[in-house]
Amino acid sequence: MALKLYSNSLKPYEGGLSKYVHASLLVIGRLLGKRKLKVYEWDENHIAIPVTINVELPPRGNYSGIDIKKKEPILIVFDINCYPRKAPKAFSDRLDFPKDALSHLYVAKDDRPAPLCLIRGSIDEWFAEKEIGDYVLQIQSWFSDAASGALVEDGNQFDPIRLEGYRGTSIYKYKEIADVVNSNQSIMEGQNFALALFLETEKETDNSFPSFKMMKVIPNADEFKKAVELLKQVSDSKNGLVDKNLQFGLIVWNKELKPTSDYFVNLPRNFNELIEFGKKTNIDFLSGLFFYFSPHSLKLIDNIPVLAGIKRSKKIIGYNSDIEFVNFYITVKDADLKDGTIVNNVPVSFQMHNEPLSVEKAKEISNYDNQLGNVLIFGAGALGSKVIMNFARGGHTDITIVDGDKLSPHNLVRHALLSGQIGKSKSVAVKAAISELYRHDTLPNLVSRNIDGEEMFIGENRKSIAQFNWLFDFTASKRLQNFLARETISEPINICKGSLMNEGKLGVLLVEGKNRNPRVDDLQILLYDLYKREKFVSEYLQTEFEKSKDEKSLVSVGVGCNSETTILADEIVSLHAAAFCNVIKKEAHRSTFSDNGFIYLTSITTEHGFKVESHSFQVSSLIVMKCGDWEIRFKSNIPEILKSEMGKALPHETGGVFIGIINKKTKCIYVTDVLLAPLDSEANEVCFFRGVEGLPEEIDKIKKMSGQTFGYIGEWHSHPFGPMGLSNVDMRTVKKFLNEFRQLQNPIPVFITIVTPYGLHPFVIE
Amino acid sequence: MANHYIKFYPVENGDTTLITLSDQTTILIDCKLRASAEDEKDKEKYDVKRDLLESIKKRDNNPFIDVFILTHPDQDHCLGFSKNFYCGDPSKYKKENRDNEEIIVDELWATSILFDVVTNDDAKALKKEAERRRKLWDQDSSEKDKPGNRICMIGYNGDEKFENVEAYVPGNTIIEINNKVQTNFEFFVHSPFKKTLITATSEKDKNYSSIVLQARFKINANDDDFATFFLFGGDADHYSWKEVLDKSKAHNNEDKLKWDIFLSPHHCSWTYFNDVPYDEKEENKTPKKSSLDILDYKVGKGKIVASSKVISKHDKNPPHWEAKQQYLKKLDSSDNFIELAKCPSEDEPKPVIFKITPQGPVKDDSKKQGSSVASAGGSLGAVKSKGEYGSETV
Numbered sequence A: 001m002a003l004k005l006y007s008n009s010l011k012p013y014e015g016g017l018s019k020y021v022h023a024s025l026l027v028i029g030r031l032l033g034k035r036k037l038k039v040y041e042w043d044e045n046h047i048a049i050p051v052t053i054n055v056e057l058p059p060r061g062n063y064s065g066i067d068i069k070k071k072e073p074i075l076i077v078f079d080i081n082c083y084p085r086k087a088p089k090a091f092s093d094r095l096d097f098p099k100d101a102l103s104h105l106y107v108a109k110d111d112r113p114a115p116l117c118l119i120r121g122s123i124d125e126w127f128a129e130k131e132i133g134d135y136v137l138q139i140q141s142w143f144s145d146a147a148s149g150a151l152v153e154d155g156n157q158f159d160p161i162r163l164e165g166y167r168g169t170s171i172y173k174y175k176e177i178a179d180v181v182n183s184n185q186s187i188m189e190g191q192n193f194a195l196a197l198f199l200e201t202e203k204e205t206d207n208s209f210p211s212f213k214m215m216k217v218i219p220n221a222d223e224f225k226k227a228v229e230l231l232k233q234v235s236d237s238k239n240g241l242v243d244k245n246l247q248f249g250l251i252v253w254n255k256e257l258k259p260t261s262d263y264f265v266n267l268p269r270n271f272n273e274l275i276e277f278g279k280k281t282n283i284d285f286l287s288g289l290f291f292y293f294s295p296h297s298l299k300l301i302d303n304i305p306v307l308a309g310i311k312r313s314k315k316i317i318g319y320n321s322d323i324e325f326v327n328f329y330i331t332v333k334d335a336d337l338k339d340g341t342i343v344n345n346v347p348v349s350f351q352m353h354n355e356p357l358s359v360e361k362a363k364e365i366s367n368y369d370n371q372l373g374n375v376l377i378f379g380a381g382a383l384g385s386k387v388i389m390n391f392a393r394g395g396h397t398d399i400t401i402v403d404g405d406k407l408s409p410h411n412l413v414r415h416a417l418l419s420g421q422i423g424k425s426k427s428v429a430v431k432a433a434i435s436e437l438y439r440h441d442t443l444p445n446l447v448s449r450n451i452d453g454e455e456m457f458i459g460e461n462r463k464s465i466a467q468f469n470w471l472f473d474f475t476a477s478k479r480l481q482n483f484l485a486r487e488t489i490s491e492p493i494n495i496c497k498g499s500l501m502n503e504g505k506l507g508v509l510l511v512e513g514k515n516r517n518p519r520v521d522d523l524q525i526l527l528y529d530l531y532k533r534e535k536f537v538s539e540y541l542q543t544e545f546e547k548s549k550d551e552k553s554l555v556s557v558g559v560g561c562n563s564e565t566t567i568l569a570d571e572i573v574s575l576h577a578a579a580f581c582n583v584i585k586k587e588a589h590r591s592t593f594s595d596n597g598f599i600y601l602t603s604i605t606t607e608h609g610f611k612v613e614s615h616s617f618q619v620s621s622l623i624v625m626k627c628g629d630w631e632i633r634f635k636s637n638i639p640e641i642l643k644s645e646m647g648k649a650l651p652h653e654t655g656g657v658f659i660g661i662i663n664k665k666t667k668c669i670y671v672t673d674v675l676l677a678p679l680d681s682e683a684n685e686v687c688f689f690r691g692v693e694g695l696p697e698e699i700d701k702i703k704k705m706s707g708q709t710f711g712y713i714g715e716w717h718s719h720p721f722g723p724m725g726l727s728n729v730d731m732r733t734v735k736k737f738l739n740e741f742r743q744l745q746n747p748i749p750v751f752i753t754i755v756t757p758y759g760l761h762p763f764v765i766e
Numbered sequence B: 001m002a003n004h005y006i007k008f009y010p011v012e013n014g015d016t017t018l019i020t021l022s023d024q025t026t027i028l029i030d031c032k033l034r035a036s037a038e039d040e041k042d043k044e045k046y047d048v049k050r051d052l053l054e055s056i057k058k059r060d061n062n063p064f065i066d067v068f069i070l071t072h073p074d075q076d077h078c079l080g081f082s083k084n085f086y087c088g089d090p091s092k093y094k095k096e097n098r099d100n101e102e103i104i105v106d107e108l109w110a111t112s113i114l115f116d117v118v119t120n121d122d123a124k125a126l127k128k129e130a131e132r133r134r135k136l137w138d139q140d141s142s143e144k145d146k147p148g149n150r151i152c153m154i155g156y157n158g159d160e161k162f163e164n165v166e167a168y169v170p171g172n173t174i175i176e177i178n179n180k181v182q183t184n185f186e187f188f189v190h191s192p193f194k195k196t197l198i199t200a201t202s203e204k205d206k207n208y209s210s211i212v213l214q215a216r217f218k219i220n221a222n223d224d225d226f227a228t229f230f231l232f233g234g235d236a237d238h239y240s241w242k243e244v245l246d247k248s249k250a251h252n253n254e255d256k257l258k259w260d261i262f263l264s265p266h267h268c269s270w271t272y273f274n275d276v277p278y279d280e281k282e283e284n285k286t287p288k289k290s291s292l293d294i295l296d297y298k299v300g301k302g303k304i305v306a307s308s309k310v311i312s313k314h315d316k317n318p319p320h321w322e323a324k325q326q327y328l329k330k331l332d333s334s335d336n337f338i339e340l341a342k343c344p345s346e347d348e349p350k351p352v353i354f355k356i357t358p359q360g361p362v363k364d365d366s367k368k369q370g371s372s373v374a375s376a377g378g379s380l381g382a383v384k385s386k387g388e389y390g391s392e393t394v
Helices: A019-032 A123-127 A132-148 A174-182 A221-233 A239-243 A271-281 A285-293 A359-365 A382-393 A409-413 A426-437 A453-457 A459-467 A478-486 A520-532 A535-551 A570-586 A638-649 A695-705 A728-742 B048-055 B095-099 B121-138 B194-199 B238-250 B289-295 B321-329
Strands: A040-043 A046-054 A071-079 A089-092 A169-171 A193-200 A212-218 A246-253 A303-311 A323-331 A348-354 A375-378 A399-402 A447-449 A470-473 A494-501 A506-511 A597-605 A611-619 A623-627 A630-634 A655-663 A668-675 A711-718 A750-756 A759-765 B005-008 B017-020 B026-029 B057-059 B062-069 B104-110 B150-154 B185-191 B212-217 B228-232 B259-263 B298-306 B337-339 B352-357 B360-363
Touching: A019 A046, A019 A071, A019 A132, A040 A071, A046 A132, A071 A132, A089 A132, A132 B360, A174 A212, A174 A246, A174 A303, A174 A323, A193 A221, A193 A285, A193 A303, A212 A221, A212 A246, A246 A285, A271 A285, A271 A303, A271 A323, A271 A348, A285 A303, A375 A382, A375 A453, A382 A399, A382 A426, A382 A494, A382 A570, A399 A426, A426 A447, A453 A459, A453 A478, A470 A478, A478 A520, A494 A520, A494 A570, A506 A520, A506 A570, A520 A535, A520 A597, A520 A611, A520 A655, A520 A668, A535 A695, A570 A597, A570 A611, A623 A759, A630 A759, A638 A668, A638 A711, A638 A750, A638 A759, A655 A695, A655 A750, A668 A695, A668 A711, A695 A711, A728 A750, A728 A759, B017 B048, B104 B121, B121 B150, B185 B238, B212 B238, B228 B360, B238 B289, B259 B360, B289 B321, B298 B321, B298 B360, B321 B337
Parallel strands: A169 A212, A169 A348, A246 A303, A375 A399, A375 A470, A399 A447, A470 A494, A630 A668, A711 A750, B026 B062, B062 B104, B104 B150, B228 B259, B259 B298, B298 B337
Antiparallel strands: A040 A046, A046 A071, A071 A089, A193 A212, A193 A246, A303 A323, A323 A348, A494 A506, A506 A597, A597 A611, A623 A630, A655 A668, A655 A711, A750 A759, B005 B017, B005 B352, B017 B026, B057 B062, B185 B212, B212 B228, B352 B360
């Protein structure tokens, strides 16, 4: 018997065809062995081409006996104006096509056949890289898959109804609503409906369709009483809730939760059809709606969300329960109501569902596996806020945000937050933003502290440090850096500092070594020490020195972004923040540098076009010695050089000078280099007369190349046969030096180290 | 969710079958990798190596397959192995191996006959490689468990030499593929039997001691039923198959004989049905009941694949015209007898791919889709043949 075809109702198309459509029709004809194809009018912008395709049927018989034939008549519908930018649509031409049994059909529009859902995602995007022949192959595969039960992505799960032509979005946590349905938590005993409070989010936009974000489920009578109380409080004009665009909605489900596997590709478009749909699905819409309108009249705005839960035989793909929700909204004006009943055939629309963002989802879609543990972040300014939000958007929310500052208007130029937060504490505002991202999740380890970083080490706060795996300092505060340098932190916490230098051209991330050696302050010094091998470091230090002359200030070692005078574009901060975040995540277990310290740099140059480069360096632990209040921090290779020189000069003494930096505030001397005995030096077994030949020139060169950062800081000489202390001769020199050094514009202490076979013996005399 | 696929390559008389499981595990059963098509005239030689490289995964930028199953060491089942597959310590895989696109075999499955009777160069290379891997077991080296070093014997001949090596024997079910337990796929081992491995000492005995396996596919791990059975046995002859049938019946394993796809043994040879030469004795012309009985374990409509040259009435065995007729008798439609040499055309055969669906294996054409962005490779006929151009008017 001949099949009844939808195309029999279509009129032949008599208009013109674009060359693209024409060429594609030739290909289809050639592929399917038809010399001439019929062309029908689908609507004013579309033509329909009826063709018959061969289907490879499965050898074990069709899945569930579904009626798919070896030859299937189909319609390929082209948009005559937008093809090939818009992909064609494919429909079964059979009026008796078993559409209720198939998942991969879109909901039908305007009494037409249901379109085939050929691929996951956007068909137009897919078609942008394919040709019409591929499209026909895809249709053949679709039928073949439909016949063999392979359309379903996972046979153990239920493939939900494909929605097309939806109007707006319903946003709710599926599990929350499914729990209500599965436990049959009806507002009224013996019934199958519950209430929920929604926020209409499109009211103030140009969008003509509403979207509903679920705020709260009202699953039982107690909660309902509270809701009605709330309603009464604003009942005079209902303005309170209307102004906020709030609306009560209904959740209804099928009686006795009997599973059905039918697909409903003809979803209701009006109230009468909705009631019919209820009969098919065993869902009692009327009781729920009667309760809704009478006696309480819960309607606040005209569009009423109604979520209909259909019990399926298997868990729904992508969800954790077997309830599939079809999300309707009914548009009911006051004139459509009489005695608590809808009296007119009002419009019904359906919506797509979006799950509110959860931490788990964020982790999944950003492919982030939290390895960092609980983190403590100092500074929620431009850089800190961006790194924090990068973490948070990736689903890492075990963050304690510490910042004592408030958000000022000028901060908005470079901050992750927006104007609604002005005047608020930065830490509190950033925490609130993250909480809002995941408003349905509990985030027990997301904490804000409206204090400065140092205060975390005082009193009760101090005890909490042990709970953190990482401490990040994004403050660019030298005060905090000095504090951290001197503070004894014995907890096994990874300490890391991120800052921007050179007007944002350089991003610097410093990670301390094991047992805080090297420390952040060491790493900062050793970063500058790279001037010898990295031109950009030398150039940076020299530029900073030149600038410092103008500004009458010392070399700046970090740009604070909080200053109104800091010239720095938002995208530069974002670029560095993104790089830092990625490095931090990758190095959660210190895989690259293990117990060593680590310096990561991102350098941006714009002179010859925009260019970004990154560099990283491992730093071994320093040799640290104490002398009174002073701490001497030798770069790791220096003690070996000194011992070696002593050995070479034996039996005579030898010596030279130290290059480095002295921080009088933290009482740290950083020794980064050694200069050996100048050529005119003289020595015997008990004396060493350090010469000068070439020495001033050498030191000046270092000063110049390092932008005056590194220079002379002290002296060393060997006592190959002892003593381990300063000799009388040594003391005379110390006194001489002291007299000179105290007169300097920027005085320094006298620092002398004796090298003996037993080790180094540093002395600092002020 | 990904599907399982079985891909049969057109290699004339020979076998090259790639199983790709839903978790992307790749199992290659035999190989016949000839030099690729040299010019336009030779385009019926499909570039199997190129296709294979595009179908398998890479690890650290090096192509690899999870398992290579050598049903038996005949040349038409291992041709090109030494040139195209990496032999040796996987940690020594170098740039030149990568440049040659040598494929690492994570786990090698073979029978003990590989160590006894080998004559061709590729089989010798395989023997050497298998020997290298076997020795790691003797030394109880931890290296033996690493990808590229694993070996597994199918069938056991009682030789002490293989005592230490992991082995599966007829009656076993294999669910661990390349150190990973599969939940929706397994092999059932039918053959080779111990006694045939012991007695197989000559070249012609190799077919008798061929590996015979049933591959069993499920869509989901917790499905009760298998969605597809694929029965194959290299060049196993009717004696072997009779033994397979008898043993399966005796051990209540008849379900292990089921097939949705049956790879006609020995390239659609008459040896599956009876002794050869076909014309030598009248009695040779009657198919053995046991061979016909096995074909009755067909599930659904069934597909029989002939991995051979085009089957002609006048050609010498294999392939064999009468064998094809016997197969056709067991099928509802000639569409279900698939001659790889003719798919889609004799002029330019291409691989035949089956997608495993809940309703059995379905020929999958969607993999043949192209892209709107394209450029041709050096193997293009137009590139390899001379182009003539001129401005002279003829």
